[in-house]
Amino acid sequence: MTKSxxxxxxxxxxxxxxxxxxxxPLPVAELARRMLAELPSTARDPQAAMRNHILKAxxxxxxxxxxxxxxxxxxxxxxxxxRLQLTHANxxxxxxxxxxxxxGYLPQNLVVEQLQFVDAAGAAIPTRIxxxxxxxxxxxxxxxxxxxxxxxLGTWYRAQKISAxxxxxxxxxxxxxxxxxxxxxxxxxxxxxxxxERDRLLADLFYDVLEGAREERIYNNEAVPTVYTRxxxxxxxxxxxxxxxxxxxxxxxxxxxxxxxxxxRLNPLEMLLGGSRQTRRPSTVVASNEQRQRIYRLRASLAxxxxxxxxxxxxxxxxxxxxxxxxxxxxxxxxxxxxxxFWKLIPRAPQASLAASPARRRPATRIREVEIGAVDPMGGxxxxxxxxxxxxxxxGDHLIYVYDxxxxxxxxxxxxAVAAPQADLQYPCEVARNKPQYVYCTICHQAGRQQVAxxxxxxxxQRQGAAFLLCADCARQxxxxxxxxxxx
Numbered sequence: 046m047t048k049s050x051x052x053x054x055x056x057x058x059x060x061x062x063x064x065x066x067x068x069x070p071l072p073v074a075e076l077a078r079r080m081l082a083e084l085p086s087t088a089r090d091p092q093a094a095m096r097n098h099i100l101k102a103x104x105x106x107x108x109x110x111x112x113x114x115x116x117x118x119x120x121x122x123x124x125x126x127x128r129l130q131l132t133h134a135n136x137x138x139x140x141x142x143x144x145x146x147x148x149g150y151l152p153q154n155l156v157v158e159q160l161q162f163v164d165a166a167g168a169a170i171p172t173r174i175x176x177x178x179x180x181x182x183x184x185x186x187x188x189x190x191x192x193x194x195x196x197x198l199g200t201w202y203r204a205q206k207i208s209a210x211x212x213x214x215x216x217x218x219x220x221x222x223x224x225x226x227x228x229x230x231x232x233x234x235x236x237x238x239x240x241x242e243r244d245r246l247l248a249d250l251f252y253d254v255l256e257g258a259r260e261e262r263i264y265n266n267e268a269v270p271t272v273y274t275r276x277x278x279x280x281x282x283x284x285x286x287x288x289x290x291x292x293x294x295x296x297x298x299x300x301x302x303x304x305x306x307x308x309x310r311l312n313p314l315e316m317l318l319g320g321s322r323q324t325r326r327p328s329t330v331v332a333s334n335e336q337r338q339r340i341y342r343l344r345a346s347l348a349x350x351x352x353x354x355x356x357x358x359x360x361x362x363x364x365x366x367x368x369x370x371x372x373x374x375x376x377x378x379x380x381x382x383x384x385x386x387f388w389k390l391i392p393r394a395p396q397a398s399l400a401a402s403p404a405r406r407r408p409a410t411r412i413r414e415v416e417i418g419a420v421d422p423m424g425g426x427x428x429x430x431x432x433x434x435x436x437x438x439x440x441g442d443h444l445i446y447v448y449d450x451x452x453x454x455x456x457x458x459x460x461x462a463v464a465a466p467q468a469d470l471q472y473p474c475e476v477a478r479n480k481p482q483y484v485y486c487t488i489c490h491q492a493g494r495q496q497v498a499x500x501x502x503x504x505x506x507q508r509q510g511a512a513f514l515l516c517a518d519c520a521r522q523x524x525x526x527x528x529x530x531x532x533x
């Protein structure tokens with residue numbers, strides 16, 4: 046290598062060169078040492094800098110088998126097997142759809158015309174690759190052009206006498222070159238129970254990876270090889286295609302590029318666009334009559350200002366629509382306008398930071414927000430009829446309540462206690478609130494008076510760079526600006 050070549054060398058280049066020589070799992074520390082030997086670093090902590098470069102290579106060049114061990118992608122995919130069932134249409138036309146296989150099981154930069162297929166004996170299968178451009182609809186309803194890739198295998202299909210009831214087992218022989226083995230397995234060779242067991246095992250591994258991910262999503266380029274490094278190959282049937290397995294699992298969903306929780310919280314943009322709304326599955330339990338009679342005390346606090354809180358008692362038989370109405374009244378929200386929604390906070394598996402050194406790495410307790418559903422001010426919405434007792438809450442559990450998806454006014458609800466009802470109370474009811482910390486009218490203060498403010502002018506506050514507060518009298522005389530009530 047010339048000096049000029051070395052000056053142009055990048056760490057991804059160095060990682061790629063090292064991985065070409067690797068024949069099995071490699072300690073992260075050893076990979077970092079070899080990287081520094083090829084391209085020294087001027088960073089204050091060279092080992093930490095190399096670890097960060099290695100983290101960036103996840104899913105593109107390598108995957109982690111443990112927190113301290115990696116394996117090249119070509120080895121992670123070596124020998125991976127999965128089963129498919131072909132449709133009557135594809136069998137009649139002699140085609141094998143390749144987009145999904147390319148998406149999760151082969152390099153994204155693979156030249157599809159170079160794909161190679163062999164049979165169980167290693168003999169080449171005559172193949173012709175067809176590429177057609179078709180319009181595809183995105184999850185947000187936007188159409189885009191996509192190259193649809195199919196392999197012509199009609200001669201081999203007829204020779205094998207494959208039917209739509211048979212299974213086609215695909216084995217990755219060479220991930221980098223796109224060399225795949227195809228094998229027909231007659232229908233009936235494997236029991237349905239065994240197939241279900243293999244698919245469940247694969248689904249559980251994907252769910253474990255999702256639970257351990259930093260975010261509440263995993264991208265398939267990292268998830269698929271990670272899962273297969275953990276999957277112990279067994280005699281008999283392989284699991285189905287990863288997309289089909291996840292689609293059938295109620296805990297997860299995917300969009301071909303990433304895997305997320307089925308009951309995940311939608312962000313405000315997704316809510317406005319209606320994205321993934323069909324994936325929501327409200328998490329409820331069967332409640333006993335006793336649980337329906339009990340009183341649940343919830344402390345609701347503003348997410349942006351937790352010093353403002355209210356305690357609400359609500360009976361287990363009452364619904365989220367009842368709780369929504371009580372919260373609107375307690376926090377002076379409009380009771381006749383704007384949607385609201387509820388989420389439940391669920392613990393996730395602890396995660397240790399891969400970026401930290403082993404000695405300093407500590408598992409962190411994490412939560413995810415499970416969407417329960419929306420409630421409209423008229424008492425409708427998919428979550429409106431869910432009873433409080435059906436949420437399966439225990440003392441210390443939390444909910445998120447959002448009023449007005451446009452302004453996104455978020456509240457945290459913590460279950461304080463569960464007790465017997467009192468005969469003289471009508472539920473739901475507010476039982477406590479924070480001691481108000483009053484602020485005073487800006488105009489009155491400038492005139493030498495102290496008058497408690499009940500309003501804030503957003504226009505004047507923005508113009509002056511400080512909260513512009515108004516008492517009731519001053520608010521009535523204030524220009525037609527954007528003002529709204531203060532909450533104490």
